Amino acid sequence: MSLKERFLRYVAIDTGSSEESGQHPSTPVQWELAKLLERELKEMGAANVRLSDTCYVYAEIPANAPEQPVIGLIAHMDTAPAVPTGPVHARCIVYQGGDIVLESGAVMRPGEYPSLNRHVGQELIVTDGTTLLGGDDKAGIAEIMELAKRLIDHPEIPHGKVCIAFTPDEEIGEGADDFDVEGFGADFAYTVDGSMLGEVECETFNAASARVTVTGFNIHPGAAKNRMRNAAKIAMEFAGMLPPAEVPEHTEGREGFYHLCGIKGDESRAELVYIIRDHDRAIFEARKQRMVQTADYLNSVWGEGTVMLEMRDSYYNMKQEVDKHPHVMQRALDAMRACRVEPTVAPVRGGTDGARLSFMGLPCPNLSAGVYNGHGFMEYVSLPEMEKMVEVLEELVRLPARPTRCTFDPPSAGRPRS
Numbered sequence: 001m002s003l004k005e006r007f008l009r010y011v012a013i014d015t016g017s018s019e020e021s022g023q024h025p026s027t028p029v030q031w032e033l034a035k036l037l038e039r040e041l042k043e044m045g046a047a048n049v050r051l052s053d054t055c056y057v058y059a060e061i062p063a064n065a066p067e068q069p070v071i072g073l074i075a076h077m078d079t080a081p082a083v084p085t086g087p088v089h090a091r092c093i094v095y096q097g098g099d100i101v102l103e104s105g106a107v108m109r110p111g112e113y114p115s116l117n118r119h120v121g122q123e124l125i126v127t128d129g130t131t132l133l134g135g136d137d138k139a140g141i142a143e144i145m146e147l148a149k150r151l152i153d154h155p156e157i158p159h160g161k162v163c164i165a166f167t168p169d170e171e172i173g174e175g176a177d178d179f180d181v182e183g184f185g186a187d188f189a190y191t192v193d194g195s196m197l198g199e200v201e202c203e204t205f206n207a208a209s210a211r212v213t214v215t216g217f218n219i220h221p222g223a224a225k226n227r228m229r230n231a232a233k234i235a236m237e238f239a240g241m242l243p244p245a246e247v248p249e250h251t252e253g254r255e256g257f258y259h260l261c262g263i264k265g266d267e268s269r270a271e272l273v274y275i276i277r278d279h280d281r282a283i284f285e286a287r288k289q290r291m292v293q294t295a296d297y298l299n300s301v302w303g304e305g306t307v308m309l310e311m312r313d314s315y316y317n318m319k320q321e322v323d324k325h326p327h328v329m330q331r332a333l334d335a336m337r338a339c340r341v342e343p344t345v346a347p348v349r350g351g352t353d354g355a356r357l358s359f360m361g362l363p364c365p366n367l368s369a370g371v372y373n374g375h376g377f378m379e380y381v382s383l384p385e386m387e388k389m390v391e392v393l394e395e396l397v398r399l400p401a402r403p404t405r406c407t408f409d410p411p412s413a414g415r416p417r418s
Helices: 005-012 030-043 114-119 135-155 231-240 282-303 326-338 355-357 382-396
Strands: 045-050 057-061 071-076 091-094 123-126 163-166 188-192 200-201 206-215 255-263 269-277 308-315 380-382
Touching: 005 030, 005 123, 005 135, 005 382, 030 045, 030 135, 030 163, 057 135, 071 135, 071 355, 071 382, 123 382, 135 163, 135 188, 135 282, 135 380, 135 382, 163 231, 188 355, 188 382, 200 326, 206 231, 206 282, 231 255, 231 282, 269 282, 282 308, 308 355, 326 382, 380 382
Parallel strands: 071 163, 071 188
Antiparallel strands: 045 057, 057 163, 091 123, 123 380, 206 269, 206 308, 255 269
């Protein structure tokens, strides 16, 4: 099975996660891919293959060069639920430049998606325009599986023990909830969950989620004077009291934001769903405090209990943990350069499983996977970039350990992530 065939096989399985179910995994469909990966790993001869009762797939490639460190490679199985996640009808094209017309009639234009300009002449895999593709992160899964097969089939490639894990529910911030760090057994790891070839990321947002529930009082509008308390309008007041320029569509780099990602309601009850993001921990905490102050103010105006705010931290900036282990980043940079890929170090405008795992004792930067325009109908992957990433991963596990000092200074630009 080729890398391309693997990827097409995986994206055909709808693995959309859900923030509403309250279960883990959040959707039963994720089990289908997990069981397939478990079966494929056993068939190719991987060691210690196991599927946990919470849908985590683990496996190992035993060392043939025991002096090497134990390196982990991780990718997530779920796809983002913001748009339809299936059924996915992928299409392979050789991009010749210009617009790409999807089967739905939607058009991907280089003027709107400038990443296309770097892929002229390459084979791309796109959607039909009615669902996302699922390259985030089935590209990472396919690349790790292809590497595993290569290492097993070619024992002449010297490497230490390689630990593999595929996680559920990363897209809803729960991918590390039941991750067995001790059982995984790696000295350090990398998530393969990035975009443009060459990205090596060790800095994420600090992240929280928030739910604002407004309880109103409804009455016939003809008799509403001084009596109605319109929950929908109070919810709008809450949204209007947050800084209008501090939203995703007006920020970049290390600029944080409040993102209203869901709203519903009527006069009696309304609900707002937010995510809160900032690379700076102190500013992040101030953003959360502003949410509290806004709720307190509206309760003082409309009556105690009108506005209820629930907040939960999702993950923190991995940089403070990864910086304690500079050889982990250096190894990734060396592997990229050995494969003639110039690495780009930049903060992620989002997060990965690696952010939480780094605080659980497993330093875990993020690597590119060749995925573009994730979480939407215009998602696509570059097959040549995926193939190159398999080379990079091979070099990553076969390089000698280099506990050298990391001297990079991440630039201010950042990549969009969930």
